[in-house]
Amino acid sequence: MNRYIHCTIAALFITVYAYGFAQNKPGFHISGSVMDTKGRPLAYANVFIAQTLQGSMTKESGEFSFVCTGTGDLTLICTYIGYRKHTRTLKSRPGSSISVTIVMDTQDITAKPVTVYASSFSAADEKGVTLTSMDVVRTPGTAADLFWAVKTLPGMQQVDEGAGLFVRGGDVSETAVFLDGALIIHPYKYESPTGGYFGTFNPFLLKGTYFSSGGFSARYGHALSGVLSMESRDIPGRKTIGIGIGLAAESAALEIPAKNGKLGFSFSGNISNTKMLFELNRCTKTFSRYPASFDVNFNTVYKPGPNTKIKLFMFRQDDKIGVEVDDPDYSTQFYGNGSNQLFNLQAVTLAAKHILIKANAAVSTYANDSRAGVLDITTKDKLLQARASAEYQPNADFCLRIGAELLGMRTDIAGMVPLTREDYDPAAPCMKIDTDYASDRTAGFIETEYLTPFGFSLVPGLRIEHESISGQTSADPRISAAFPLSGSLSVTAAWGVYHQPPRPEYFDPYIGNPGLGLQKSSHIIGGLAYTRDETIFRIECYYKKYSSLLLEDPSVNYTNDGHGYASGIDLFAKHRMGRFSAWASYSYLHTRRKWMDLRELASPYFDITHNATGVITVDLPRNLSAGCSFRYASGKPYTPGPGMYNTERVPPYAKADITLSWIHSFLGSDMTIVYAAVSNALNRINIFDYKYSADFSRRAPVKSSFGRSFYFGFQVNI
């Protein structure tokens, strides 16, 4: 026993000696400070030597100090939540000291820069949320449609009861829609000359949405007025089965994650048949074929490594409609059949430490058969596109983007068309068309985002586009800036030039003009933005100048002699207080155009002077949620007689909607949403236009489809 005690004492002596030796070795003294890119000290940052516990935490002043015992090359690490891990190599010299200054960069190179763009609304879930998928669904009167929800934002004109995006005095064709970088040339269901009744994509297929009503960056082209850019969802977090049944639609969805979150599949299908909806709610229109649609989506996302993502998005949608045409001269039915397909392969990779590469290739096809009286035409579009861009962001203050695009569009049009536009009288004079067009576009852009030392950010860029039929090349300089006046208040400004080619059929030698060129617009925007916690307020003024617009011409069909302007003020306010959330938008617009059949400078049919929307949602006890919205818009211009281009206006538009939803879990693990909606609660029949007889002696109003109407359904997610 005695021997054990001796041995233990000896061992303890050795241990204490060894430990003491370790502690008495001359150390390498490291001190310094940690700050963010604006020079502000960061308290509680963790500074330490890699693979050891030797380190320290910074004080309120951002300073730290510790002694390390290692020798040779050491890796110093600094971490701070929300910032990118900082590492640097130090040469350890025992007995000496070193002082270092560490500047921490914000976390993720793929994160959106802090720049506030003029006129833009981002709906990415994590940042500056303005409009999320849930906002889309919860906003009364939007019928859970993204495009309808976007129409509640400022700068949008309420032209009819469809989903068409008429932006700041621009026609619906002047807003480009993108999904995962791919241009979507037919983004509407039940397509019509003013867009369509609904958007093609279900909001729950989307992760984020960016909408710009003007002054958008050089990354986006093919548009004179606005941009809606959507991003599809990533790998699902868990396996989910969703089933939805409503008065006019049934849907099913399945989401499956695999390979430890590296792979994910999402499938969804929707069938819409509006017969019951229209019959129950006594529709003002007569349908020979109730609007019906079917769509299916399959999305695969694969992450082969931590910095690479590959996404394949496949989508198909079919719709059909048969409706009576409002015209005092004749009676006929309009029949439409549409089919839309998209295959988009996208890859994103962090190729080097600061370089993000994005590329996508897409094929989309669209076919539409339209019949109404004398009109009997089939249109087929096929768009092949490839796009690549590189983003170099060495720090949070600077980002350089450069990219290139190739688009090949093929259009086939065959059938009979009336000689006078929109004259579908079965006895009207008509002509036969059977032709095809090929239009190729190439584009490149360069853009930088720069946070100046004076605290304001600048985004200058240049976009160059070439269109093959016209043979024209455009060079569009653009710049936007944000000047922070305080932590929550900033001034924004943007200026830019935009070009858009006419659709290929306008180049036809018989019905168009092969000599046409690109249409042009320029935007000047200035605004003030206030964002603090749960409150957002924005005011913006803008002026847009249009030139080289298409103008009908009796001898050569169309020329580029059209021109015009649009100016206005947009207001947006959003606030959340406890259970209540509210937002309101107002737009004032003054626009004149000499364009298409407007032979003199006049109001185009989308010149809606005042547009206002107010939305309130409230979370009630027992998981009930209610919301109501009210929209008001000035009357749409119409032409009451020959040569009196849009000199009169229809009565103002007004609509109130109410929704109620209830969330419940019937089985403990499910999430069931039961909802009911009253649309047009004031039972007001809005008039969107008057159709005149050829001699203007009689007219028929084009009215809204419903008076007060009801909708209900439920959605179960397991």
Added chain:
Amino acid sequence: MKNPSSVLILLLMAFGSILYAGESPDSLFIAGKTHLAGAVNSWDITELMAARSYFERLADAGKMEWLSRYYTGLASNRIVQYYLGQNDKKQARRFVDDAIGQLERSIELKDSFAESYALLSNLLGTKIGLKPILGMRLGAKSGVLMSKAMQLDPNNPRVLLISGQNAFYTPKMFGGGKNKSMEKLTRAVACFDTATVQNPVLPEWGHEEAHAWLGRLYAEQENFPEAEAHYLKALEINPGYGWVKFMLFPELRKKQESEK
């Protein structure tokens, strides 16, 4: 090696050389646990941050990374609670996201440790509290994680404690409610009473916390004697437990006096 004394000397020399290198894995975790427990008692943000930094360094050094990540997440969770108490939601959001990331990584490295799932489930609940709209997406996920924790270790007292806390904040119709919470916390206390420490590096926190939560529930029901008994039990387990000592007990006294 026949002589047992030489074996002992070699073992102790080995221990000495570990000390020379600076670290013994067990002692490192025990030191970290002690540090974090002290920080929770004093409810001092600098101490909580220091405890979090310590475990983050352990994770970087590769010392049982799954466990280091768990403790880093646990420390971040305490920091979240601190900032919520200060009504600083911005900071709370930062640390909720950090804690979630740490626990997800811990689960990735060891998917059989029930307590990581339970804590992650709790953090998702906190995230929903900070941004209710996320409830639609994260509510069900939180439930799935808690079910997984219960499936892996149904009698783990910390899993039951967290389950009781979750039930406290979950509406009755979604399987929560005060009665459910009390039922789970009572079970948690019973499991704490019989639990034995099998491995000193593993978590041991929560015994006094379970009594504190039970006391809080009884106080809400105005069953003051039961509430007091649980608070006293919590202080008996941890005499320095600041939450009971400086908040819950004084609140109870006030209520008792106003009843008189």
